[in-house]
Amino acid sequence: MGGRAQPVNTEHRECGRVRFDLGCSFINGVVGNPLTVLMKQVNFSPLPIRTEMQIFDEFGKQISTKRDQLLEATFVNISDSVDYVTKERNVKTLFGKPMNLNDAYDHMANLLELHVRKTRLQYWNQYGEVVNMLADTQKQIEIYEETIRTIGQKIEELDERKGSQRFSLEEQTLKRCLSKELEKALAAFDQATERYANLQMALSNVKKKEPCVTYMNQRDLRLLDFYKALREFTIGGMLQDVSAENWDQEVREDNEANKFAPYRISDTIYTLIRTIAAKDTIQLEHHVTRIEYNAEGVKVHALIGNGDKEEVFQADCVLSTIPLGVLKKSVSANEAQHNGHVKENGENGTERGKQEQIPVFEPPLPKEKVEAIEKLGCGSVAKLALVFEKQFWDAATDFVGHLNSTRESRGEMFLFFCHQNQPVIEIFFSGQAALSMDADLESTTRKAMTILNQIYGGACPKWPTNIYVTNFTKKRTHLGTHSYVTPGNDGSEYDVMAEPVKAKIEDEYSGPERVFFAGEHTCRAAPSTLHGAFMSGLREAARIADIHLGCPFARDKEPECIELEDESDDDDDAILIDDENQKSRENSKTPADAATQQIEDTTHTDSQSVQKPAKTEEITLEDENELLGIAASGDSQNAPAPSTSESVEEVTMEADKPTEEGEKKDQDDDSTALDQLIAEHKTDA
Secondary structure, three states: OOOOOOEEEEEEOOOEEEEEEOOOOOEEOOOOOHHHHHHHHOOOOEEEOOOOEEEEOOOOOEOOHHHHHHHHHHHHHHHHHHHHHHHHOOOOEEOOEEOEHHHHHHHHHHHHHHHHHHHHHHHHHHHHHHHHHHHHHHHHHHHHHHHHHHHHHHHHHHHHHOOOOOOOHHHHHHHHHHHHHHHHHHHHHHHHHHHHHHHHHHHHHHHHOOOOOOOOOHHHHHHHHHHHHHHHHHHOOOHHHOEOOOOOOOOOOOOHHHOOOEEEEOOOHHHHHHHHOOOOOOOOOEEEEEEEEOOOOEEEEEEEOOOOEEEEEEEOOEEEOOOHHHHHHHHHHHHHHHHOOOOOOOOOHHHHHHHHOOOEEEOOOOHHHHHHHHHOEEOOEEEEEEEOOOOOOOOOOOEEEEOOOOOOOOOOOOEEEEOOOOOEEEEEEEOHHHHOOOOOHHHHHHHHHHHHHHHHHHHOOOOOOEEEEEOHHHOOOOOOOOEEOOOOOOOOHHHHHHOOEEOOEOOEOOOOEEEEEOOHHHOOOOOOOHHHHHHHHHHHHHHHHHHHHOOOOOOOOOOEEEEEOOOOOOOOEEEEEOHHHHHHHHHOOOHHHHHHHHHHHHHHHHHHHOOOOOOOOOOOHHHHHHHHHHHHHOOOOOOOOOOOOOOOOOOOOOOOOOOHHHHHHHHHHHHHHHHHHHHHHHHHO
C-alpha cells in the first residue's frame, strides 16, 4: 500500500484535542465526487473552504483588491491563451522543443508586453503626426497673417489716392482685386485658426490616452508569480517540467462551477480511512522489498519493523498502490538488477532494494509500463504546520497569500491556510521551494513567524506551541506527491499505468494478470486528487473480481440478429433474439405459467378454426372513416377496394363461449347498427 495520509492528533490546553492533516487534506469539489457519498455513509461532513483571500507583499502590506483582480484576470487570460494555442492551433513546440508550461506562460506574457510596446510606438507615431500637423497649421496661419497685412497696406495706399486726380481706372480695378484676395485670405485664416484649435484639442486628448510604459511592473510580476506558485501547488510540480498542452487531465466539463471548490472533511483523512477499513487488517511497518509474480501466483517479500525479520505473503494477485516516486526508483533498481550493474560495495539491484527498502519486481515490469513510469512526472508540495495557544487571525478568510521578493522563491511560504475551529496555521511550499526546503526546522519556523508578524503585528505571538513539518519528496516511502504530464507527452501514460501486468511466460507477458495498479497516478480522469485515488481502487477491485471471481452477468456471446418480414408494407424491423435468455425464461416458468400458456395455445387454435365468411362482415375504424370521407366528398366510384390484410376479423374467446347462432346474431345486429350509422352520415353529407 502507498498513501500520503499523515494525521496529527494532539492534546491542546485551550481547545482540547487538535486534529489536522499533514498530507492530503483537500477534496476538490463535492458535486459528483464519490468521496461525498463515502463520507455520508460514515457520518462525516464536508466543510466548504472559502477561496477568497487577502494577499500581502514581502513587507506585510496588503495588495489592493482591484490590483489583485486585475492580475488574477491577466493570469487567467494567459492560461486560456496557452490552452487555445496548444489545443486549438495545435502548437506543440517552442523554439524546437516540446512546450512546457513555464515557457508558455512567459512567452505569452512577453507577447502581451510586446503588444504594449507596439501600442506605445503607435501612440507616439500618432502623437508626432498631430504635432507636425499643428506646426504646419501654425506656419499657414503666419503666412495668412502676412498676406492679410500686405494686402491691407496696399488697399490703404489706394484709398489715400482715391481722392486725387491720379486715381485711374486701373487702380480702381486693382483695389477690387485686392479686396477679393483679402476676403479669401481672411477666410483661409479663419479656417486655419479653427483647425489649429481642433488640433490642440486633439493633442490634449492624445496626451490623456498615453499608454503605460510596460504591461506589468515589478510589483505586478511578483503578484503574477504568486498565481504561478498557486498553479504549481495544484499541479504538484514545477511549471518548467509540466506539459503546456496536457497539464490539466482532470475531466471537469460536467460541472464547471465545481472546478475550484475545495472542501475538507470534519475530521482527518486518516480517520475516514480507519473508519471505512475498521474490519480490515492493515499491516503497518511492513516495507515491501520484492514482488515476485508468475503463472502460479505472486509472492510479496516485506521487511518488518527495522528490517530484522522478513515475511513472505503469497496470493493469486497483488494490487500495488505504490507511489509514483517509489515506482521510479524501483524501475531504476530493476534495471540495475537486470543489467547486472554492481555498486562499489558489491551489491546488485536486489540487495540495494533491500538496503533502501525500495520494492523491485521480478521479473521486471514490461517495457510499456516502465516507459509510462519514466515519462510521468512526480512533483512535491511541502507543508509546515504551526499550533498556537489561540487564534489571532481574521475569522472571515481561510487563505492568506504572501508575495516573495524573487521569482525563484515564489513558492516559499506563499500560502497560509488558517483553521477556523482550532488554532492551527498550515503553510505551503510549492515548486522549487518544496524541493529545496530548508532542513533546519527552527530556521524555517523563524521565517514563517517573521511573515506572520509583518501581517498581524502585535497580535501574533513570538513562537508557536507545536511545530510539524512534512516533505514527502525526501521520504523513502513516498519520494513525491503529485503526478503530472511532462512536455512531449499526452497523458496516455495514465492509461498504461492502469493496465495490469500479466505473468511472463518465456519471453512474453502472456500469462494471467498478476500485478494490478491503483493510485492517483493511474487515474487519468482525476490525477493528483484524493477522489482519483479512490476511484482507481474501485476500478481495480472490480477488475480483480471479474478476472478471479468471474462475471456472471456478462454475455457469453453476442445475440443472434434475425430479420423477419412483416405482412404490412412498413419497413422490416430487426429483432434481437437471445437464445440463451429465451431458454432460461422457458426453464424458469412456474406450473401456473405453463397452465396459462396451454390456455392461450388452445384459444389461438380455436380462433384459427373459425370459418371466415366470404365477405368481411366487420368494418374496422379506419375503413369506417375512409367510407365516411368518400361519402362526404360524393366520390364513391374512386373508393378503393378493401384489401385482405386490412379486413381483419376479431374473434374474442371468453370464459363462457356463446353459441354460433348467438354469435351470428350479435354480428348481424352490429352490422345493422353500423349500416344505419353510415346511412345517417350519408344523409348529413
